[in-house]
Amino acid sequence: MADVPKSKFNAFWAIVIALLIIAGVWAFFGDAFSGSEVPAEEPxxxxTEWTTAPEGGVEVDLPETPMRAAEPEAQQQESTNASGTE
Structure with missing residues (x-):
C-alpha cells in the first residue's frame, strides 16, 4: 500500500463509510419505504358494563352512598390542607 496515493486511500474509506451508513438507514427504515402499509387496528x-368478580376474589361490601358534587370552596380548602399550607 505504500504506492497508493493517500487521496485514493481516503476516498476508499469515505465510500465504505457512506455505504455502511446507507445500509444502516435502509435496514432501519426498510419497512417504511416498502409501500406495504399495515392498516392500524381501531382501538x-x-x-361501560361492570364485570364479574374473579374466581377466588376477596368479597368487598361497599356502602351504597350516592355521589354528590363537592362545593368549590371545600375542594380548595382540602387542597391547601393537603399541601401543608393554610
Missing amino acids: QPPS
Missing part, C-alpha cells in the same frame, strides 16, 4: 372503546 375498541372501553366497556
Whole structure:
C-alpha cells in the first residue's frame, strides 16, 4: 500500500463509510419505504358494563352512598390542607 496515493486511500474509506451508513438507514427504515402499509387496528372503546368478580376474589361490601358534587370552596380548602399550607 505504500504506492497508493493517500487521496485514493481516503476516498476508499469515505465510500465504505457512506455505504455502511446507507445500509444502516435502509435496514432501519426498510419497512417504511416498502409501500406495504399495515392498516392500524381501531382501538375498541372501553366497556361501560361492570364485570364479574374473579374466581377466588376477596368479597368487598361497599356502602351504597350516592355521589354528590363537592362545593368549590371545600375542594380548595382540602387542597391547601393537603399541601401543608393554610
